[in-house]
Every structure is written in structure tokens, then in C-alpha cells.
Amino acid sequence: xxxxxxxxxxxxxxxxxxxxxxxxxxxxxxxxxxxxxxxxxxxxxxxxxxxxxxxxxxxxxxxxxxxxxxxxxxxxxxxxxxxxxxxxxxxxxxxxxxxxxxxxxxxxxxxxxxxxxxxxxxxxxxxxxxxxxxxxxxxxxxxxxxxxxxxxxxxxxxxxxxxxxxxxxxxxxxxxxxxxxxxxxxxxxxxxxxxxxxxxxxxxxxxxxxxxxxxxxxxxxxxxxxxx
Amino acid sequence: xxxxxxxxxxxxxxxxxxxxxxxxxxxxxxxxxxxxxxxxxxxxxxxxxxxxxxxxxxxxxxxxxxxxxxxxxxxxxxxxxxxxxxxxxxxxxxxxxxxxxxxxxxxxxxxxxxxxxxxxxxxxxxxxxxxxxxxxxxxxxxxxxxxxxxxxxxxxxxxxxxxxxxxxxxxxxxxxxxxxxxxxxxxxxxxxxxxxxxxxxxxxxxxxxxxxxxxxxxxxxxxxxxxxxxxxxxxxxxxxxxxxxxxxxxxxxxxxxxxxxxxxxxxxxxxxxxxxxxxxxxxxxxxxxxxxxxxxxxxxxxxxxxxxxxxxxxxxxxxxxxxxxxxxxxxxxxxxxxxxxxxxxxxxxxxxxxxxxxxxxxxxxxxxxxxxxxxxxxxxxxxxxxxxxxxxxxxxxxxxxxxxxxxxxxxxxxxxxxxxxxxxxxxxx
Ligand SMILES: Nc1ncnc2c1ncn2[C@@H]1O[C@H](COP(=O)(O)OP(=O)(O)O)[C@@H](O)[C@H]1O
Ligand SMILES: [Mg+2]
Numbered sequence: 001x002x003x004x005x006x007x008x009x010x011x012x013x014x015x016x017x018x019x020x021x022x023x024x025x026x027x028x029x030x031x032x033x034x035x036x037x038x039x040x041x042x043x044x045x046x047x048x049x050x051x052x053x054x055x056x057x058x059x060x061x062x063x064x065x066x067x068x069x070x071x072x073x074x075x076x077x078x079x080x081x082x083x084x085x086x087x088x089x090x091x092x093x094x095x096x097x098x099x100x101x102x103x104x105x106x107x108x109x110x111x112x113x114x115x116x117x118x119x120x121x122x123x124x125x126x127x128x129x130x131x132x133x134x135x136x137x138x139x140x141x142x143x144x145x146x147x148x149x150x151x152x153x154x155x156x157x158x159x160x161x162x163x164x165x166x167x168x169x170x171x172x173x174x175x176x177x178x179x180x181x182x183x184x185x186x187x188x189x190x191x192x193x194x195x196x197x198x199x200x201x202x203x204x205x206x207x208x209x210x211x212x213x214x215x216x217x218x219x220x221x222x223x224x225x226x227x228x
Numbered sequence: 229x230x231x232x233x234x235x236x237x238x239x240x241x242x243x244x245x246x247x248x249x250x251x252x253x254x255x256x257x258x259x260x261x262x263x264x265x266x267x268x269x270x271x272x273x274x275x276x277x278x279x280x281x282x283x284x285x286x287x288x289x290x291x292x293x294x295x296x297x298x299x300x301x302x303x304x305x306x307x308x309x310x311x312x313x314x315x316x317x318x319x320x321x322x323x324x325x326x327x328x329x330x331x332x333x334x335x336x337x338x339x340x341x342x343x344x345x346x347x348x349x350x351x352x353x354x355x356x357x358x359x360x361x362x363x364x365x366x367x368x369x370x371x372x373x374x375x376x377x378x379x380x381x382x383x384x385x386x387x388x389x390x391x392x393x394x395x396x397x398x399x400x401x402x403x404x405x406x407x408x409x410x411x412x413x414x415x416x417x418x419x420x421x422x423x424x425x426x427x428x429x430x431x432x433x434x435x436x437x438x439x440x441x442x443x444x445x446x447x448x449x450x451x452x453x454x455x456x457x458x459x460x461x462x463x464x465x466x467x468x469x470x471x472x473x474x475x476x477x478x479x480x481x482x483x484x485x486x487x488x489x490x491x492x493x494x495x496x497x498x499x500x501x502x503x504x505x506x507x508x509x510x511x512x513x514x515x516x517x518x519x520x521x522x523x524x525x526x527x528x529x530x531x532x533x534x535x536x537x538x539x540x541x542x543x544x545x546x547x548x549x550x551x552x553x554x555x556x557x558x559x560x561x562x563x564x565x566x567x568x569x570x571x572x573x574x575x576x577x578x579x580x581x582x583x584x585x586x587x588x589x590x591x592x593x594x595x596x597x598x599x600x601x602x603x604x605x606x607x608x609x610x611x612x613x614x615x616x617x618x619x620x621x622x623x624x625x626x627x628x629x630x631x632x633x634x635x636x637x638x639x640x641x642x643x644x645x646x647x648x649x650x651x652x653x654x655x656x657x
Contacts, residue, residue, distance in 0.1 A: 058570060058650045079574055086572025097567040097654070101242045106235075113232045114572040158571070 003067075004165050004198050005032035005055060010064035012050055024050045026221045027064070032166075032200065037192040039201040039209040042218030048202045049170055051218065055200060056091055056168045057084040069165040086115050090159030092169035096151040098143035104130060104154045105139045111161040122161075129157035133187060149180030156187055166198045167191060173208065185211070236581050240588035243557070254553040255593030257546020258633065262597025262626045263604065265539045266618050268532055270605025274616035276528050283521050287375050289339075291493045293322070293480040293500065296513035313479065316510055321476035322500070330499055337492045339483035340369035347466045349456060350423035352398075352406060359405035360456040361398075363423060365466025371397065371436065373483045380411040381434035384462055388433075392464040396421075396430035399438040399457035411435045421459065430461055489516040543629065546593070547637040554586050554641035565645050566653025579646035586638020587631055594630025598623055 012025040024047045032038050042048050053059045054066065057073050060081075066073045069088050076084060085091075090111075098107050105126050112122035130136045133153040143151060152172060159167050169188065173181030185208055191197040192213075201212060209215045215226040244251045294313035331338050347363040364370075368386050371378065379400060388395050396419060400411060407414040418429045438457050467474050484492040493514040500512040558565070565578060602618045609616045 053651050056570065058654070082569070082572055082574040085570060091570045093567075093654075097563065097570075099564055099567065101246055102239065110568070111571045113235055114568075114574070114577060119234075162572070 002034050003031045004034050004036075004069050005030060005200075006065075006067040007031070007054075007061075008065045010051075010054065010061045010066060012047075012054065012059075013062045024221050025054075025061075028221075028223050030216070030223060032198060034165075034198055035192070035196045036214060037188070037199045037201070037212040038214045038216065039203055039212040040216050040218055040223075041203060041206060041209045044204075046218040047221045048218050051223075052168055052170050052200070052202055055166070056089045057081050082114075086111060087162055088165045090161070090164040090167045092152070092155050092159050092167065092172045094171040094174040096143070096148070096155050096175070098146075098151055098154060098158075100143055103140045103142055104135060104146070104157075107143070107154055108158045108161055111158060115162050125161065126157070129160050130154070132160075133157045147180075148176050149183060152176060152180075152184050153187065156184070156191075160191070160197075166200060168200050170202045171204065172201070174204065181205075181208075232577065232580070233584065236584040237588060239581065240585040243585060244589065244592065250553065251589060251592075254549050254589060255546070255596065257542055257549050258590055258593030258630060259546075259597040259600065261539045261543035261546050262594045262630060263601040264535060264542065265629075266598050266601025266622055266626055267604035267608065268535045268539070269622040270602065270616060270618045271608040271612065272528055272532050273619060273622075274605075274609035274614040275612055276525055277616075278612065278614040279524050279528075280521055283517055283524075287373060287481075287483065288517055288521070289484045289487070289489050290373060290517045291482045291484055291489055291496060292515045292517075293482060293496060294513050294515075295478065295510045298507070298509055298511045313513060314510065316478055318473045318476055320504075320507070320510075321473070321478050322480060323477075324475050326500060326503055327480075330496065333499060334492075334495055337484065337486045337495060339485040340373055341367075342370040342373035342481040342483075343367050343463060343477045343479070344370055344481075345463060345466050345470065345472065347461075347469060348423050350421050350459075352402060352419045352421050352459070354406045354420065357406050359402040360454055361402065361421065361459040362456055363421065363459050363461060363466070365463040366460050367463050369483075370481075371460065373481055377437045378434050379437050381415045381432070383434055384460060389462040389464050391462075392468050393462060394428065394430045394465060395433045395461065397434040397436055397460040398432055399459070400435055401438045401455065401457045402459065403435055405453065419459075430459075436460075484516070489518050492516075493519075543633060547590075547633045550586055550589055550634065551637040551641060553589070554582060554638055555644070557585070558582065558641050558645040561645075562648065562653045562656040565648050566650050566656065569648075569650035570654065575646040578648075579642045582642030582645050583635060583638045586642065587634030590630040590634030590638075591627070594626055597630075598626050601626075 007028055007030040010025055010028040010030075011023065014022045014024060016022060028051065040048050040051070054061055054073075055068070057068060057076070058081075060076070061074055064074070068084060071080075071084050071088065073081070073084060099110065105123065108126035108129055109122045112125065117125070127136065127139065130139055133156055135150060135153050135157065138146060138150060146154065167188070172188075173184055176184060188199050188201065189211070192199050201209075203209055217224045217226060295316040296312060297314055327341055331341070344364050344366045347365060349360065349362050352359045352361055366384065367389055368384050371383050378397070381397070384395065384397060398414070398419065402419075403409060403411050403414045406419065407417065414432050414435060417432050419432060421428050421430060440455070464474055482496060486492050493516040497512050497514040504511055568578060598618065605618055606615055
């Protein structure tokens with residue numbers, strides 16, 4: 001099966017002050033096939049979010065090679081990274097990160113605006129996406145007028161805007177109660193099952209992880225397939 | 229890029245709405261700067277148009293000739309003292325012989341010479357109707373030299389003066405008040421004029437068109453009906469009453485036949501001064517109307533430069549205020565910037581967003597400034613008698629300036645936002 005994510009020997013170091021370098025990821029190999037629903041579990045501070053930023057092309061690895069849907073992220077310049085994030089990745093954050101003072105519709109339109117989609121087409125698609133997450137009646141609401149679960153559903157619609165190769169969700173239910181968290185999880189399952197979207201989910205919650213097609217564990221900057 | 233400009237403008241306006249007070253305080257420097265520029269340009273333009281217009285109406289080619297104190301060493305070159313006319317001994321005033329000699333010497337340069345003497349203000353009455361007047365004794369050259377247009381009848385003549393006849397040229401306003409506006413019917417009629425308790429009867433021989441002095445009319449509180457207009461009678465008729473010496477003049481207005489009236493003025497001064505070389509106290513002074521106009525416009529220029537400098541400083545301070553608030557805004561919205569980058573915004577998209585925001589702040593400030601400046605300018609020019617609005621040019625200039633300030637002072641904060649590391653920005657709390 002074709003690999004959407006192909007990581008080989010990924011090392012990530014942070015430089016805090018000149019002599020102090022901090023190695024967070026110590027050589028990670030990861031392959032994710034198209035249509036997989038992968039969850040990454042692990043203790044807080046183990047490096048999950050750091051890995052996720054690399055997968056989402058927000059950052060470049062210090063060492064190693066990484067191809068995302070055929071694009072060489074390791075060698076890309078800033079402009080290419082923006083383009084990769086725009087077209088290939090849909091981010092869902094723990095704290096939603098909706099743009100304030102901008103209604104749900106405009107939030108969903110935003111990635112399409114950066115992709116250069118015409119205003120008419122992006123409004124139409126944003127409406128469809130909001131209908132898909134059952135938020136069509138809250139289209140014109142500002143983020144501060146929405147509940148946490150509603151915000152996250154808008155954020156998921158926004159992540160789908162440019163029909164990305166992968167959806168990256170970093171603890172998307174972390175700020176939600178278990179009932180709304182359940183609804184959000186169901187939404188990811190639907191995207192994966194009905195639309196064949198590749199989903200990478202980071203979570204604390206082992207139960208939620210068990211529902212996905214594959215679970216990997218992050219421990220001190222190393223990645224282990226479940227059972228290891 | 230073009231596609232998200234509208235969206236950026238919407239976002240910027242939204243941001244201003246959410247922080248009205250902060251936005252207003254930020255814009256204050258821009259508002260004051262732009263407002264004062266517009267106000268000054270409006271008043272200045274109105275005023276100089278007014279002054280030059282008024283002076284042209286009074287005869288741009290006219291030269292005033294008068295007596296002045298002979299300057300001692302101390303205040304030689306003092307402009308004010310050289311412009312102050314003084315009253316000469318009556319028998320030493322300018323004589324007809326001098327004026328004839330002057331015209332004979334410079335027939336190509338020296339035009340008609342107007343002389344006048346005021347009698348005082350008074351009132352013309354007829355039954356219950358009245359008209360307020362200033363009575364002036366003038367020679368036959370006075371009305372042409374001052375560009376006063378006769379609309380019915382005739383000008384005063386030399387014979388009227390020689391015979392000191394009781395004839396008058398009156399304004400069309402007086403005809404409105406006294407003769408019901410019938411200018412032809414007014415000719416040949418008598419007007420009874422009360423001055424200082426005495427009543428004099430003058431036969432109307434001509435009617436002139438009254439042009440209101442805009443600046444005076446703005447200051448005066450008189451109603452339309454009560455406005456005083458000039459009533460002209462022969463000079464010698466006045467001299468008879470006042471007892472001043474016939475054939476001697478303290479003050480002349482000479483129309484220049486050459487366009488270089490300042491050169492003609494000095495010819496006249498040199499020529500007439502020859503009659504007064506032996507006078508220890510007085511000499512002849514001249515002032516070309518052109519010189520006055522030049523002086524007024526250079527004064528206006530200096531004034532507008534001074535105020536432009538103040539406005540410039542205010543705009544600079546305003547620009548720095550905008551930069552400051554933009555830096556605050558970038559810091560406050562670090563997470564938003566990170567999010568936008570995660571969603572695919574390029575550095576250029578982010579830079580554009582913040583430059584647009586800064587430009588919008590400055591444009592809104594500029595717009596408020598233009599409105600305020602237009603109001604101030606209108607009020608100021610209204611007080612000066614020529615109510616006028618800002619010109620299209622000055623409005624465009626103000627908009628251009630606001631925009632430039634927005635770009636200039638917004639670029640640094642916008643660039644700072646654009647260069648934020650997306651991960652750092654997303655982790656920012
Ligand atoms: N930009 C950074 N600079 C320095 N250290 C960082 C940076 N980002 C993350 N870290 C460190 O890397 C480690 C892993 O962080 P993170 O990937 O956020 O863990 P997790 O998401 O698994 O909780 C933490 O010890 C954190 O302090
Ligand atoms: Mg994390």
C-alpha cells in the first residue's frame with residue numbers, strides 16, 4: 001500500500017542557548033499508509049507534539065528524511081512548507097484555535113483563501129463542510145458564541161477545507177467532556193471510514209486509541225508499535 | 229493576494245470595532261495631523277483667493293502715494309514705519325502742478341491719478357426710507373482707478389469738481405432703499421443727506437454697482453438694509469465744507485500704465501521727492517498694490533509652512549503610536565498568527581494582513597481628520613468671509629499621506645509577525 005507518511009531516522013534537537021542542545025526525538029521511523037487511522041499515545045513530555053509538528057510540516061527535522069504524500073519536507077523552504085501545510089495537512093488542535101472575531105463560516109474558508117480558491121467557491125464549500133459536521137445553523141456565530149464541542153467541530157470542518165492528504169489531531173478531545181469528546185471521535189471515524197481520510201490522532205486516552213486501526217506509543221523520544 | 233485583500237480589510241475593521249477606544253487613541257495623532265493640514269489648506273486657500281481677489285478688484289496696478297516721516301538712522305529700513313503715512317502741513321501737500329509735471333515726465337507709465345477726502349458717515353432719508361452712507365469727495369479719476377462700475381448715468385466730471393457742484397454718484401443699494409430699485413428713475417433726483425446734524429441735498433447723476441467687501445461683511449453685524457455704501461460727491465464740494473485747501477492733496481492713488489507697477493512706483497517716488505528734498509521731517513512714500521499682494525501671500529506661505537511642520541510632527545508622533553499599537557497587536561495575536569501559518573498562510577500573507585490593518589487604522593484616522601479639518605476649515609474661512617470646503621487635491625493628498633504612514637509604520641510590526649516561527653507562535657500563551 002502507498003505510504004502517505006514516510007519518515008526515516010528522524011532526529012529533532014532544540015537549541016536553547018548556544019552550547020545546550022536538547023534532543024527530543026532520537027531517530028524515528030514511521031510509515032503511515034493512505035486510509036489508516038493511526039493513534040499516537042504516550043506520557044506528557046515524551047515528544048508527541050514535536051513529532052506531530054514535523055508530520056504537519058510546521059517544522060523541519062534536524063536529521064533524517066521525511067516525505068509527506070511524495071513531498072520532501074526535509075528539504076523544503078519556508079514557502080514550500082506553507083504550500084504543503086495548505087494543501088496536504090489539516091490541523092485540529094486541543095484548544096481549537098479558531099480565529100477570534102471571525103465567524104464559523106469565515107474560519108472554515110480561511111485555508112481555502114490561502115489556497116487561492118475564489119470567494120464564491122470557498123463559501124459554498126465551507127457551507128457544505130459545516131453541514132457535514134452538523135454546524136450549518138451556527139455558520140454566522142463567532143467563536144466565543146460556541147461551546148467547546150461546537151468549536152472543535154468547526155475546527156474539523158476547517159481542517160477538511162482543502163481536502164488534505166492527512167488530518168492531524170493533537171489531543172482534540174483533551175479540552176472536552178467525555179460526551180462531546182465522543183461526538184468528536186465519531187466524526188474522525190466517519191471521515192476515515194466514509195471519505196477514506198488518513199487520520200493521525202494524538203491522545204492520552206487509551207480507550208479512544210484502541211478504537212483506531214493502529215496504535216503507536218511514544219516513550220522518551222522513541223516510537224514503539226503497540227505491544228512492544 | 230488580491231483575493232484576500234477584501235478579507236483582510238474586513239478583519240482589520242472588525243479589529244477596530246472590537247477595540248474602539250484603543251483605536252481612537254491610536255488614531256489621535258493622525259487625526260490631529262491630517263485635520264490641521266486640511267483645515268489650514270482650506271482656510272489658506274480661501275483666504276489668499278479672497279485677498280488677491282479683493283486686491284485685484286481694488287486695482288492690482290494701483291500705487292499709493294503718501295507722506296511718511298523721514299527715517300533717522302535708527303529705524304531706517306523698518307518696514308512698518310515706511311508704510312505709515314503721516315499728515316503733512318496743508319500748504320505743503322501734493323499740488324496740481326506737481327501732478328501735471330509727473331504725468332508730463334512719464335506719459336507712458338503714469339496713468340490717471342485719483343484723489344479723495346472723506347466727509348464722514350451719514351444717512352440719506354426720503355419719507356420713512358433711509359440708506360446709510362459714507363460720503364467721499366473724489367475727483368473724476370477716482371471711480372475708474374478703483375474699478376467702480378457705473379451702471380446708469382455718468383461719472384463725476386472735472387467741471388463738477390471745479391464748480392464744487394452738489395451732484396452725487398450713489399450705489400445701486402441706495403437706489404434699492406430710497407428709489408425702489410429704479411436706477412434710471414433715480415437719475416436727476418435729489419438725495420437729502422444728513423451728516424453731523426446738517427442736511428445737504430445732492431442731485432444724483434450716476435449709479436454704481438456696489439460690490440460688498442466679503443471680509444468686512446463677515447465682521448459687520450449690520451443687516452442687509454443697514455449696510456453703509458459710499459456716496460461720491462466732487463472733491464471740492466467736500467473741501468468747501470471741511471475748509472481744507474483746494475488743489476492740495478495728502479494722498480494719491482495712481483494707476484500704473486506699465487505692468488511693472490513696482491518700478492513705476494519708484495519712478496514716482498524719486499520724481500516727487502525732488503519737491504521735498506529740503507523738508508527736514510517728511511518725505512514721499514509709495515506702495516504698489518502688487519507689493520501688498522506679494523507680502524500677504526508670502527505671509528500666508530510662512531504661516532502654512534509653520535503649521536505644516538506642526539502637522540508633520542503630529543503625523544510622525546501618530547505614526548509611532550500606530551507602530552506601537554501594531555506591535556502590541558502582533559504580540560496579542562501570536563497564537564492567531566501561528567494558527568494562520570498552520571492553515572497554510574505564507575509569510576507574505578501575514579505581512580499583508582498586518583500592513584493592511586495598519587493602513588486601515590491610518591485611513592480611518594485620516595478620514596476623521598479630513599472631516600474635522602473640513603469643519604474647522606469651513607468655520608475658519610466662514611469667519612474670514614469666504615466659506616469654502618477642502619479641495620479635492622488636498623483630500624487626495626491627505627488620503628495618500630495616511631496610507632503612506634500606515635505602510636511605513638506598519639511594515640516593521642507586520643514583518644515581525646510574518647517572521648514568527650509557527651511552532652513558537654502556536655505554543656505562545
Ligand atoms: N521549541 C522547543 N524548545 C525547547 N524545548 C521544547 C520545544 N518544544 C518542545 N520542547 C520540549 O520537548 C519535550 C517534548 O514536548 P512535546 O513534544 O510537546 O511533548 P508532548 O506533546 O508529548 O507532551 C518537552 O520536554 C518540551 O519541553
Ligand atoms: Mg503535546
